[in-house]
Amino acid sequence: MSDVDGVAFAVFLFFFLLVTVMGFLAARWRRAAALDNLDEWGLGGRSFGTFVSWFLIGGDIYTAYTFIAVPALLYAGNATGFFAVPYTIILYPIIFVFLPRLWSVSHRRRYVTPADFVQGRFDSRPLSLAVAFTGILATMPYIALQLVGIQAVLDVIGIGGGDDAGWFEKDLPLFIAFALLAAYTYSSGLRAPALIAFVKDSLIYIVIIVAVIYLPTQLGGWDGIFDKAGHAFDAFNQDNADAIAAGDAKPKGLIPGMGTAQWAYASLSLGSALALFMYPHSVTAVLSTKSRSVIRRNASLLPAYSFLLGLLALLGLAAIAAGVKVDNAQLAIPQLFEQEFSPWFAGVAFAAIAIGALVPAAIMSIAAANLWTRNIYKSFINPSASEAQEAQQSKVASLLVKFGALIFVLALPNDFAINLQLLGGIWILQTLPAIVIGLYTRWFHRHALLAGWAVGMAWGTIAAYNTPAVGDPGSHFGGSVAPLEVFGIDLSDNLIYFGLTALVLNLIVSVVLTVVFRATGVYEGIDDTKPSDYHADAGDPEVVEELDPLETPPA
Template identity: 80%
Template sequence: MMSDVDGIALTVFLFFFIVVTVMGFLAARWRRATTLDSLDEWGLGGRKFGTFVAWFLIGGDIYTAYTFIAVPATLYAGSLVGFFAVPYTIVLYPIIFIFLPRLWSVSHRHRYVTPADFVRGRYDSRPLMLAVAFTGILATMPYIALQLVGIQAVLDVMGIGGGDANWFQKDLPLFIAFAILAAYTYSSGLRAPALIAFVKDALIYLVIIVAVIYLPTQLGGWDGIFDSVQNSFDTFNKENADAIAAGEASGKGMMPNDMTTWAYASLSLGSALALFMYPHSVTAVLSTGKRNVIRRNASLLPAYSFLLGLLALLGFAAVAAGVQVENAQLAIPQLFEQEFSPWFAGVAFAAIAIGALVPAAIMSIAAANLWTRNIYKAFIRPDATDADEARQSKLMSLFVKLGALVFVLALPSDFAINLQLLGGIWILQTLPAIVLGLYTRWFHRHALLAGWAVGFVWGTVVAYQQPSVGDPGSHFGSPVAPLEIFGWHLSDKAVYIAVTALVLNLAVSVIMTLLLRSANVARGTDQTKPSDYHADAGDVDVTEELPST
């Protein structure tokens, strides 16, 4: 890790950071509405984004510090399941192609702003709506925290934060970046990350393409890189055989073995099912102006999956380049600092930091919308005006970011990907109410609430019980656990806790629905009708797409 600040890298980094900051504040004037004092305008950008803007915005949800920092870090550290993020994004797009257009249609017909709005309208259940809103807010915080970890990693490698410095020197740069993000999000709403996403994606594409072409020429080609990685991992496993056998260290490898295949598969499937349950993903989708915009994006977004695979391989490149860091999250920033000229390293640092700011802004807006629509207006102030809602969301967007800082400080971040996977355990428990609700009203509202509670509590308890390797007294150290349900041991093979919790959730929901329906317990009034799920721009109460997009 560098001990002195490189002036050229810092200058380039600050240049791009200042550019996107100015863009963030100017975004309030972009496609300017009469006022931003409504959630439709502040929180959903006027619901008018077309295919081009939506591609960058939805991509901004997916291409985060998770992809630039966390995924390569798992490969650098020799995780046997570290490559799961690539098949997960491949599985993802057919899923969203099928169900998200239905959510868009019913939401635009009824002016729903959040997934919890839909749940209340579909099931006539305030408790179930509250459960979905609470889960969305909670699950978003560790995801935002992951973005802050990404920014912190860049600042640490640049020598202007982290390390063993005092509190002021260590955390002040991160807090400044946090404050700037909070300010332009408050000012411009969803328009800010939508506009900044153009710069972010251009930088990311540039950095990745240059890296995957240039680095192999310096490291003996990809064959040489893979050979170096395999030799490094084999040497580590041999030297630490006793510690690995005792559970004090994790073995390293490039591919899953027999004991980790279920973890690999369940992480891929569970993450794919969970991603568009997150409120920020739904927010990006609902900001579009036409139903088919979503399907076109589902067809175009796999281009990001290709780049994700290349990005993940940079973790192996860092091993081959001899990058030595105790915290795996620093591996990729350190690789760019070590292998590239200062000016290009500055570009890479800016790409990583901006790649964290864009999704962090969208996430905080989405979580704030949940608070405003499904807690504040639903339970505290039912007569709130559009301006009151916008004001509440702006303020709540600040508190959500503060909550994310708590996750950064309270949970182990040596493997920041665990922060996102922890949120996945929670958010996946809303899938039955949201996704199944788009197709059927068979499930009883009380059964869905009971299923959510069982899945949420069980998943949280099991995740809490997982220690970090080598630290038996720690908690939330791994998102996977041996397959065991309420003391009934099924397999030693580890499975993503979110998937097991979802199976329990569905089982409880089905059994409780059968019991409640047989007892004729009131099911509530469904505000939607079948035609709502096929509504499009130009239909009654559906906003048209802007011609310019």
């Protein structure tokens, strides 16, 4: 893989430079008078309609995780990787119901982040700080997953140096891509990924449609692909029967095994569905829309991406049928494209993967930066910060968040990059009681929510830390499911996603302590919101009118 294909690299470089230029020009797209406030820099003026939002939210959700991590699990023989398909199906009815409420209260009260809402709803700066901290922490491994995707493409193209290269030669191209991403995000804010998302999604649709039509014609049809993958998995299971019995290897198959694996499949699907729109970047994309109806229309239209996700997962099996041999499963799909497509189309596919990583990475860094600015910097460091100072803080913080993501890339095992996303999911799920349940009721006591959050975060993190990668007993953060065990007590042999278990503990602590605090009369704080806030729409009384970004605002 150290030999560079000039044609593939030229096509890849063309599209990469195209989106870089677009990223810088985005500051002039739908132009406002200035980007020196968070409404404009961090939320794109809160003015995106259905068309732009569909690309932006789709670009936000369907990332390098889609192109690299999910097919890698199937390539490695882990049929549980198909959990990504039902979880996105479960997801959209959930967001159809609760995100319009968050949009309404955020627009009426001028909230920029989910932690702003928690502060207003529960009158608790510590709880708001916990939500902000969790959002930033959970976002970093998700950004890291995007960097892993870019690195996989660069390795296959031949400009990543390969596994035997020194760290400088191997990582320099990634650092350059990272620097360009940081530069145009700093310059253009949310408008950059919104504009680039048009190119990203167009390339993805083209590549997937061509792949699912062309590859079966070369590999004996889908029947042949499933047959070859099944034989490969059976052969592996026979050759490694002793290691599987000893727990040093996992059996491979096209269908999740009965019992424990099916519990893993179900819990990962449900946990991921509950977590996805808790992420600050998902909330940021939603708050950038101009009305409640835009969110609901997108919740109805976005399942089109779920169809693509199912097809993409199957490419992991196509790589097996094509005879792709890689030690790192993350390289399977880029290697498949290089092996089976002409160089120019392989370059298009590589560009789709890389740009598919850049768009969400940009949104994620912006969202995390907004949390830092509004809920840490302004709340605890400089309460009198002006709007311009807030915007400047977010710009700088967006750079630092990307560097934090690099730490995850370098420090954690990424043979299965999907673990990075699932680790973030464990953390972000612990904000669900304060955000989602808080949209409907203020019954939970603010101190109880904070205690529940702390228990869920601690248990989920420790459980993930104590899970080694298969075949490497001394490693950590090697998976996100394990037999159900709480505080040393074995409750079940079924594999359960840590995020769900931690959330259940979180809710139990929150409920019990709420009863205790209410019984003892502990002060609950003042709710800054009103019932009518949760149904407000653009144009309603007390909802600030959003300026058309194509017009110059009045003096």
